[in-house]
Amino acid sequence: MNSQRHRRGQVAEVFRHRFHDRPTLWCRAPGRVDLMGSHTDYNLGYVLTLPIGCDTWIAARPRTDRSVRLYTMNLGAESGFSLDRIAPDSQQRWNNYVRGVAQVLQADGFKLTGFDGVIHSTVPLSSGLSSSAALECVTATVFEALGGWKLDSVRKAVLCQRAENQFVGVNCGVLDQYTSCAGQEGCALLLDCRDLSSRPVKLAPGIGVVICDMRSKRELAGSEYGRRRADCKEGARRLGVKALREISPAEFYRRAGELPSGVAKRCQFIIEESERVLDLAAALQHFDRAAIRRLTAESFDGARDLYEISVPAMQTMVQAMMQAPGAMGARQAGAGFGGCMVAFVEEAQVKNFAAAVREAYFTSIRIKPEIYPVAAAAGAGTIT
Ligand code: ADP
Numbered sequence: 001m002n003s004q005r006h007r008r009g010q011v012a013e014v015f016r017h018r019f020h021d022r023p024t025l026w027c028r029a030p031g032r033v034d035l036m037g038s039h040t041d042y043n044l045g046y047v048l049t050l051p052i053g054c055d056t057w058i059a060a061r062p063r064t065d066r067s068v069r070l071y072t073m074n075l076g077a078e079s080g081f082s083l084d085r086i087a088p089d090s091q092q093r094w095n096n097y098v099r100g101v102a103q104v105l106q107a108d109g110f111k112l113t114g115f116d117g118v119i120h121s122t123v124p125l126s127s128g129l130s131s132s133a134a135l136e137c138v139t140a141t142v143f144e145a146l147g148g149w150k151l152d153s154v155r156k157a158v159l160c161q162r163a164e165n166q167f168v169g170v171n172c173g174v175l176d177q178y179t180s181c182a183g184q185e186g187c188a189l190l191l192d193c194r195d196l197s198s199r200p201v202k203l204a205p206g207i208g209v210v211i212c213d214m215r216s217k218r219e220l221a222g223s224e225y226g227r228r229r230a231d232c233k234e235g236a237r238r239l240g241v242k243a244l245r246e247i248s249p250a251e252f253y254r255r256a257g258e259l260p261s262g263v264a265k266r267c268q269f270i271i272e273e274s275e276r277v278l279d280l281a282a283a284l285q286h287f288d289r290a291a292i293r294r295l296t297a298e299s300f301d302g303a304r305d306l307y308e309i310s311v312p313a314m315q316t317m318v319q320a321m322m323q324a325p326g327a328m329g330a331r332q333a334g335a336g337f338g339g340c341m342v343a344f345v346e347e348a349q350v351k352n353f354a355a356a357v358r359e360a361y362f363t364s365i366r367i368k369p370e371i372y373p374v375a376a377a378a379g380a381g382t383i384t
């Protein structure tokens, strides 16, 4: 792959310029897109998730002292810290994803080695494709390779999530880190967030996955995310369960009257969305067009009307996607409030689909979207 070689050459060149040497270790971790299952992870439900070819690399060289120095090509910024005194960096907040991982690994008893590193990512930052988890998971992979110990992928994911929760201070579920660590090339993962087990799901040949980044400003995502989590917690408490996962759709419809109407809407979305995950996994395996269309539409409508995580650009984008050639289904991705959406497209039509979406979306709101056809990539690891 020429583009990979080119990328490697560029990163090596930056490394030489910053650190006057060659990297001896290359690691990568992918971003992800959820194919179904918005906000189900923290309700311990199901998610169908896809590790994607956009990924984050760290080229590294171990140091003999206990310091970690990192330069990120995406932001053109450098930050360093000592493994003996890990405190948050209030100026360069991006470095906290790295520091957090170092901190939780050490707290769990892993021996860490300092290193010089250059970060380069093809995951767009802050678009909902999980650049933060990719950065955490690639960092853990570097420490793992330099330390000569091995973490199983689920534990690695949980530790990286802890880093984001406790050190960065973002109360995310485990979906992003799990996908980035446990992905298998060529497969989506059907993740059960209750016991953190997953099974690979192979999409039927001929189904393309296309991510459409709306490039609109994402606002509210942080504060509203916290409110949605609180609503779900309240719903679970009133229904007498630990998590909404414990309630089947049939039971929910019987008992919805026990909930204040706002909370009931949130719970309905989560409980139905988690069921849709299982249904969509089957539909994608069997190329069931009608089901793909129906399930994605129900997910999008529920996100707008019940979970209320939609913004006007998402409506514009879903229309552009569904009117484009080859479209089988389209829905939101990530936490909502803008960012990215995802479509299932007849593989032979992916190019035409992308051109049509670009044109229609730009004509409507004068913003150029970014369109990424994606394939299932492997989880975090070293690059040979
Ligand atoms: P998402 O995970 O959806 O991309 P987040 O807000 O969770 O969005 O994470 C984005 C943040 O992660 C960035 O603002 C930055 O601090 C950090 N980050 C991710 N990738 C990189 C990178 N390659 N270089 C530096 N910082 C990064």
Ligand code: MG
Pocket: 130, 131, 132, 133, 176
């Ligand atoms: Mg993130």
